[in-house]
Amino acid sequence: MITVTILGAGNVAFHLYKAFKNAKDVTVKQWYNRTYSDISSYANEVDTIDDLSKLEDADIYIMAVSDDSIASLSRALPFENRLVAHTSGSVSIHDLDKKNQRAVFYPLQTFSKDAELNFSEIPICIEVTEKANLQFMKDLADALGCSAYKINTEQRQTLHLSAVFINNFTNQLYRIAHEISDAKSINFDILKPLIMETARKVQDMSPYMAQTGPAKRNDKKTIKRHLKQIESEEHKAIYELLTASIKKTHNYR
Amino acid sequence: MITVTILGAGNVAFHLYKAFKNAKDVTVKQWYNRTYSDISSYANEVDTIDDLSKLEDADIYIMAVSDDSIASLSRALPFENRLVAHTSGSVSIHDLDKKNQRAVFYPLQTFSKDAELNFSEIPICIEVTEKANLQFMKDLADALGCSAYKINTEQRQTLHLSAVFINNFTNQLYRIAHEISDAKSINFDILKPLIMETARKVQDMSPYMAQTGPAKRNDKKTIKRHLKQIESEEHKAIYELLTASIKKTHNYR
Numbered sequence: 112m113i114t115v116t117i118l119g120a121g122n123v124a125f126h127l128y129k130a131f132k133n134a135k136d137v138t139v140k141q142w143y144n145r146t147y148s149d150i151s152s153y154a155n156e157v158d159t160i161d162d163l164s165k166l167e168d169a170d171i172y173i174m175a176v177s178d179d180s181i182a183s184l185s186r187a188l189p190f191e192n193r194l195v196a197h198t199s200g201s202v203s204i205h206d207l208d209k210k211n212q213r214a215v216f217y218p219l220q221t222f223s224k225d226a227e228l229n230f231s232e233i234p235i236c237i238e239v240t241e242k243a244n245l246q247f248m249k250d251l252a253d254a255l256g257c258s259a260y261k262i263n264t265e266q267r268q269t270l271h272l273s274a275v276f277i278n279n280f281t282n283q284l285y286r287i288a289h290e291i292s293d294a295k296s297i298n299f300d301i302l303k304p305l306i307m308e309t310a311r312k313v314q315d316m317s318p319y320m321a322q323t324g325p326a327k328r329n330d331k332k333t334i335k336r337h338l339k340q341i342e343s344e345e346h347k348a349i350y351e352l353l354t355a356s357i358k359k360t361h362n363y364r
Numbered sequence: 365m366i367t368v369t370i371l372g373a374g375n376v377a378f379h380l381y382k383a384f385k386n387a388k389d390v391t392v393k394q395w396y397n398r399t400y401s402d403i404s405s406y407a408n409e410v411d412t413i414d415d416l417s418k419l420e421d422a423d424i425y426i427m428a429v430s431d432d433s434i435a436s437l438s439r440a441l442p443f444e445n446r447l448v449a450h451t452s453g454s455v456s457i458h459d460l461d462k463k464n465q466r467a468v469f470y471p472l473q474t475f476s477k478d479a480e481l482n483f484s485e486i487p488i489c490i491e492v493t494e495k496a497n498l499q500f501m502k503d504l505a506d507a508l509g510c511s512a513y514k515i516n517t518e519q520r521q522t523l524h525l526s527a528v529f530i531n532n533f534t535n536q537l538y539r540i541a542h543e544i545s546d547a548k549s550i551n552f553d554i555l556k557p558l559i560m561e562t563a564r565k566v567q568d569m570s571p572y573m574a575q576t577g578p579a580k581r582n583d584k585k586t587i588k589r590h591l592k593q594i595e596s597e598e599h600k601a602i603y604e605l606l607t608a609s610i611k612k613t614h615n616y617r
Contacts, residue, residue: 178586201586219554221561221576228561234554260554269548270555272590273541277555278562279577280606281534286571286613288526295522301472301487301513302523302530303567308474308481309531310563314556318539323474324532333431333454337525345609352605353533356598360539 113251114140116169118184120149122222123198124175130230132156136254140169164189171196171251173216182206194244200271203264204238213240214248217267218257221278231256236267287346294342319360326357366504369394369422371437373402375475376451377428383483385409389507393422417442424449424504426469435459447497453524456517457491466493467501470520471510474531484509489520540599547595572613579610 115131117124117139124144131137139157144150147161160166166189174184175198185195185208195207196214207213215238220228235252237259239245245261252259262270285306289299312321325333334354341347368384370377370392377397384390392410397403400414413419419442427437428451438448438461448460449467460466468491473481488505490512492498498514505512515523538559542552565574578586587607594600 201589220558221565232557232560234557236554260551262550262554266548266550268589268593269545270550272593273545273550273555274558275577275579275590275603276537276541276544277558279575279579279610280602281537281559281562282566282571282575283579283606283610283613284529284534284537285566286575287609288529289571291529292522292526295519297515297519297523297526298513299570301489301515302526304485304487305473305527305530306534306563306566307485309534310559312474313535313538313559317552318535318542322532322535322539324528326528326532326536336454336521337528340521340525345612349533349605349609350528352602353536356540356602357532357536359598360536 113137113171113247113254114169115251116141116143116166116172118143118172118174119176119180120144120146121175121177123218126222126228126230127173127175127198127218128153128157130255134254134256137251141165141167163187166190168193170194170247171214172211173198178202182208185211194247196248200236200274201268204240205264209240212244214238214244215264215267216248216251217262217270219270219274221274233257235259236262236270238263238267284349287349290343291341291346322357322361324357326354327361329358329361329363366390366424366500366507367393367422368504369396369419369425371396371425371427372429372433373397373399374428374430376471379475379481379483380426380428380451380471381406381410383508387507387509390504394418394420416440419443421446423447423500424467425464426451431455435461438464447500449501453489453527454521457493458517462493465497467491467497468517468520469501469504470515470523472523472527474527486510488512489515489523491516491520537602540602543596544594544599575610575614577610579607580614582611582614582616 115137117128131139141158141160142150143160150159153159171194173196176184178199181197181202191210193211195211196216198216200217204213204215217236218233219236220233235257237248249259368390370381384392394411394413395403396413403412406412424447426449429437431452434450434455444463446464448464449469451469453470457466457468470489471486472489473486488510490501502512
């Protein structure tokens with residue numbers, strides 16, 4: 112049985128808590144948060160605390176806190192030589208205080224408090240300072256049914272950047288399509304199957320191979336008509352930049 | 365039983381043929397293509413022709429041909445007052461020769477010849493010049509198990525533009541993430557669940573509500589670090605423009 116103590120109460124902390132709680136080979140030993148009221152409603156199912164001095168022994172302490180709090184919280188931990196991990200995509204493993212054994216447990220996914228999530232489909236990026244802890248970290252991911260990938264800090268920061276393109280920027284393109292279609296009283300539902308299929312297609316085909324459309328074909332007539340249709344200068348700039356990017360990828364200049 | 369004749373042999377034509385062929389209330393009467401060899405392998409299951417004068421009676425003639433060929437092919441049809449539809453997202457219904465009754469049957473989805481597609485999940489955008497044909501067009505979509513939406517030409521052109529943002533541009537963001545992660549020897553598979561979840565999230569939440577990340581939070585430190593990480597000037601420009609767009613949407617300037 113693996114014992115885990117969670118620190119923090121953001122989206123990742125909540126999802127991790129639920130996932131560990133449901134994992135049969137894991138016990139959540141304690142849940143710490145500076146602001147007690149954020150976790151108090153869980154007091155009947157786990158030992159909830161707001162005082163670091165009350166932290167008991169656990170196989171791993173997982174800090175799911177904001178990037179800026181990781182270094183200071185790791186310094187404030189009142190013990191040494193135990194295993195401490197953070198869950199951030201962008202913070203170096205060396206930002207953790209070296210009085211403890213250090214690790215990273217970064218679940219690469221978008222977390223919202225409301226959205227239900229099948230945790231077992233989330234890839235976990237793992238890093239350790241002590242090689243001996245690598246297998247333990249893999250076992251921990253495995254206990255959640257997740258695939259684990261050994262990823263160093265530089266790669267992890269690159270993944271975090273890639274995730275901004277894939278999640279935040281993609282979502283903004285959805286938003287722009289929503290604005291454009293709303294302006295003509297079009298039900299956004301019509302576009303939802305296309306959103307799904309666009310994502311599904313690259314699960315077993317490279318994005319390069321999956322590309323279609325006027326930019327890929329260098330269809331100047333359609334591109335010109337689209338630019339005439341777009342009312343917002345901002346949307347026009349995005350259309351032009353991404354069209355140029357597709358053309359460059361597919362060798363039109 | 366509805367009889368359908370298909371004209372053309374592009375991706376949409378192939379997928380439509382397969383979908384109509386499998387629909388129990390539809391018979392594919394004939395399949396016409398100017399270049400016979402493109403459809404000759406279907407000769408044993410449907411009447412394949414390359415001569416317009418051989419076209420027989422059908423309830424509807426669906427032209428799934430390139431945008432530029434629609435007007436000329438509709439003029440070349442050797443009959444009058446029958447129901448003729450095109451499948452384009454951007455061509456006006458009035459580009460069809462008015463000697464026939466005109467309609468549009470636009471399946472809003474991305475089509476690749478190789479990718480298997482569940483046709484019943486595709487929204488069909490319908491337009492007619494004769495109101496009496498509206499129900500027939502709906503029945504035709506229904507025969508494929510598809511949802512039908514009455515969409516006029518201007519709305520359809522807006523949908524086509526929106527689809528470029530949602531499909532082509534989103535796919536290019538996947539491509540950029542692929543390039544960025546490849547450069548650090550990262551397995552692209554790690555990013556695939558995030559691609560799916562990003563799409564899934566907006567199936568029951570607006571893109572506005574679904575947004576997360578550094579631009580949404582106006583997290584200048586992370587944005588600055590990301591810009592430093594990006595090696596290509598082109599990717600940097602895209603990062604900056606989409607970050608500014610998200611900030612604008614969420615009221616940071």
